[in-house]
Every structure is written in C-alpha cells, then in structure tokens.
Amino acid sequence: MTTTFPDVSISTDRLVLRPFEAADIPAHIEMMNDELITAWTPVPHPYTREDADQWVASIAPAERVAGRGIAFAVTEFLTQRLVGIVRLRRTNWHALSTEMAYVTAPWARGEGYATESALAVAQWLFRDQKFERIEVRTPADNTASQQVAQKIGCISEGVLRNAWIARTQTEDGGWTDIRTDLIVWGLLPEDLEGVAEQMADAGGYASFTDWN
Secondary structure, eight states, X not given: OOOSOOOOOEEESSEEEEOOOGGGHHHHHHHHTSHHHHHHSOOOSSOOHHHHHXXXXXXXXXXXXXXXXXXXXXXXXXXXXXXXXXXXXXXXXXXXXXXXXXXXXXXXXXXXXXXXXXXXXXXXXXXXXXXXXXXXXXETTOHHHHHHHHHTTOEEEEEEEEEEEEEEEOTTSOEEEEEEEEEEEEEOGGGGTTHHHHHHHTTOOOOEEEEO
16 A cells, blocks of 8 residues: 655646755745744744754655655746645545645735645645545634635534644734634545636636646
8 A cells, every 4th residue: 555645746827836945945944934824833933944954854855755744845837936835744544634734925925826736736636646535724713724725625624622822923022822723624525526617717727737
C-alpha cells in the first residue's frame, strides 16, 4: 500500500504548486510574520531566518517522506512569487483521509488564490491519489478560512469546543494566547461535483490543467 505522496507539482491557470525551494525563504519569512498568520496559526513569532531554513530544508520535505502529508509552495505562474501554502497533514493511508490547511500571503489576498490552490489539491487528491476524505479545521472567528472551505464544497460537520489556541495582539504590541473553538469541515469526492463550473460561472478561475 502506498504510504507517501509523490513528489509532484500542480498547475492551474494562474498558479504552480510545487515543493519549497531555498529561493522562497525571504518571501516565506515575510509571509509568516503577517499579523493574520500569527493570529490564526501556531507558527513561531517572530518567524526567523532559522525557522524558514528549517521549514524549507527539513520540515516540509520530511512531511512527505515520512508519509504524514505534503506541503506545497503556492506560486504565481507568471511571476514565480510565493503567494501562499497548502499543506496536507495527519494523513491516514488506511482510511485515505487527510487534513488540509492553507495560508495566503498578505500581498496576494483578494485574488482567490487560496480557493484556487485548495481546490486544485482536492481534485488531485480525489482523482489521482484516490483519497476519500479531506478535513479542514478553521478557528471560529477566522471567516476568511471558512469562506475558502465553503467555496471548494466543504460541508460543516460540527464544532470542537475550546480546541484551539489562537493569538491576539495586546495594547503594547505583543501577542497573547486565547482559546477558541474549531469548526470541522469535511470534503468528499462527490462534494466537488460542479464546484469548478460554479467558480468559472462566477468569474473565478477553475481550470486545473495538470500535475506531474
């Protein structure tokens, strides 16, 4: 039984999702120090060059090699600039299920990149890797992340109460931990039916061309 994802790149109309490279490090550092990413994710803060080096050189590649998941650097097709991350983690190879997480760089928000990249990964997982379930967990107040889940066809399945530690800024500019609920979303292969067409009709980008 296969227990690791292949080392692939996924292309859409506007994006290339590929393994991280050393050239991504400066943009990766800037992205991970963004206030919204600091607030909603458990990444170190401040996010340093050492953190980025470890992510690119060891942590991200090890996720795939160890069979836990895979991390994609989301880049613009025309400019090659880093605009986000889509990560699969907690993969269960017997159940063919995995958890998806995504972040978007502050300079790329409002372009629909998170939805486009998340949908591309979902299509690849279901069609090529024959997976049966994707789970997304979003903090209760992270409406942007919830909107992405809804747009790619996820169904809200329930709430994990008090299950996440987010961060909020203090008056002196620091950060403090706060507890919050997690909304659990599920996506099955049949949930994708018609999603790409709906995005195209709405003026979005939904052409997922290839993976290799």
